[in-house]
Amino acid sequence: KNQVEQSPQSLIILEGKNCTLQCNYTVSPFSNLRWYKQDTGRGPVSLTIMTFSENTKSNGRYTATLDADTKQSSLHITASQLSDSASYICVVSAAGGYNKLIFGAGTRLAVHP
Amino acid sequence: DAGITQSPRYKITETGRQVTLMCHQTWSHSYMFWYRQDLGHGLRLIYYSAAADITDKGEVPDGYVVSRSKTENFPLTLESATRSQTSVYFCASSATGSASYEQYFGPGTRLTVT
DSSP, X not given: OOEEEEEOSEEEEETTOXXXXXXXXXXXXXXXXXXXXXXTTSOOEEEEEEETTOOEEEETTEEEEEETTTTEEEEEEOXXXXXXXXXXXXXXXXXXXXXXXXXXXXXXXXXXX | OOOEEEEOSEEEXXXXXXXXXXXXXXXOOSEEEEEEEOTTSOOEEEEEEEETTEEEEOSOOTTEEEOOSSTTBOOEEESSOOGGGXXXXXXXXXXXXXXXXXXXXXXXXXXXXX
């Protein structure tokens, strides 16, 4: 069964600190892995997308890594800001068909001053 | 550039009533999707559409009906709402069905069935 699991479920950090969110997946056939940011009351917005051959991708203070052998990904946030408070969702796209996405349940991050 | 919009943003309805959630996109994307998001779960696909007049079931289609008479609109109807359909509903669109293309999400509709 295709699954995406994320940890931790929630996280509280102080402004300016770094953090790393984890994602494990069992999706076949694999096409790509995405990280989305979802602010409260909004739809998810894409941060990064990585294919099988990419193992690191950055978007500003966000850096995603992918280990396709162990089927693990991480999202590292550097020098956190209050505006980083949101849910971060790991999403794996399955190859073939209709752009099928398998969503993790998300990690809820709270950045405190 | 309106992008993708949903209406209403909030809706309260009673068990057994019919309710329709609207989704409109301005990009002329071929693919459109409806998801529901429940606490503790990832987004789950209800229905998707590859083009006007072409729709197909997703992971959790029971109790829902969709139509797509125009490329830009993709309404979702709950024919007889149940409490288990209380959720946040997201519409999304994508230029093609290829897995390498981005899906863009609307702001969501929070539906409460009492």
